[in-house]
Amino acid sequence: MSNIAQLYESVKDRVAAAAQKSGRDAQDIELIAVSKTWPAQTVAELIECGHDLFGENRVQEVVTKVPALPARLRWHFIGHLQQNKVRKVLPLVETIHSVDSSEIARRIDFIAADLGLFPKVYLQVNTAGEAGKFGFPVDTIRAEFDSLLQLERIEIIGLMLIPPLTTEPSLTRREFVALRELRDELADHSGLPLQGLSMGMSNDYEMAIEEGATAVRVGSSIFGDRKAWKSKE
Numbered sequence: 001m002s003n004i005a006q007l008y009e010s011v012k013d014r015v016a017a018a019a020q021k022s023g024r025d026a027q028d029i030e031l032i033a034v035s036k037t038w039p040a041q042t043v044a045e046l047i048e049c050g051h052d053l054f055g056e057n058r059v060q061e062v063v064t065k066v067p068a069l070p071a072r073l074r075w076h077f078i079g080h081l082q083q084n085k086v087r088k089v090l091p092l093v094e095t096i097h098s099v100d101s102s103e104i105a106r107r108i109d110f111i112a113a114d115l116g117l118f119p120k121v122y123l124q125v126n127t128a129g130e131a132g133k134f135g136f137p138v139d140t141i142r143a144e145f146d147s148l149l150q151l152e153r154i155e156i157i158g159l160m161l162i163p164p165l166t167t168e169p170s171l172t173r174r175e176f177v178a179l180r181e182l183r184d185e186l187a188d189h190s191g192l193p194l195q196g197l198s199m200g201m202s203n204d205y206e207m208a209i210e211e212g213a214t215a216v217r218v219g220s221s222i223f224g225d226r227k228a229w230k231s232k233e
């Protein structure tokens with residue numbers, strides 16, 4: 001087995017174990033392999049393992065990598081999206097995890113109508129209220145959620161979080177719980193079956209699953225350390 005195949009099997013095992021530990025079905029948890037900075041040939045190694053769901057955070061990488069790989073793959077966009085890049089990325093991805101303002105939500109909705117698409121989106125929330133970080137402040141999403149639901153082309157499937165950088169697991173867990181509780185609150189309030197919780201990365205995906213994640217975004221635990229590619233990040 002190649003190194004990537006081994007790492008991938010081990011991540012899948014850990015996802016399944018974390019699901020079982022919390023009485024959940026591993027089928028309900030999407031494993032998004034974050035292939036940012038890795039070339040198409042590295043992605044191809046994981047495709048050979050039977051994986052078909054990938055995440056990217058740069059429009060430029062999406063535009064070059066997606067057409068170079070089999071059309072049956074599914075791509076999720078997980079990075080901050082600028083208004084003027086929406087038209088480029090929308091036809092290439094099925095889901096956007098990083099809708100971080102009402103302005104970009106409206107822009108995606110408008111372009112989707114123009115292109116005849118119905119993209120799925122997560123709303124990214126800055127639960128910790130970190131300064132200078134992307135994501136809806138909690139009060140803003142509460143205030144703007146109803147008007148976001150009016151947008152006709154985008155389907156809001158849940159909330160997404162990038163937790164603050166910390167080595168203290170209890171602080172990360174607190175943000176996962178905060179995102180889940182906010183999801184439950186917005187679901188109750190709107191009467192919508194808002195299910196999705198996109199949270200958990202290489203360092204904390206098991207904890208995220210324990211706290212209800214429905215999508216985990218795992219890069220370096222599958223592909224290895226990105227440091228060698230740092231200049232491209």
Ligand SMILES: *Cc1c(COP(=O)(O)O)cnc(C)c1O
Nearest residue numbers: 034057078201202217218219220
């Ligand atoms: C890079 C990235 C990930 C994956 O990070 P790893 O620590 O390598 O698993 C997940 N989510 C987002 C938004 C990212 O940019």
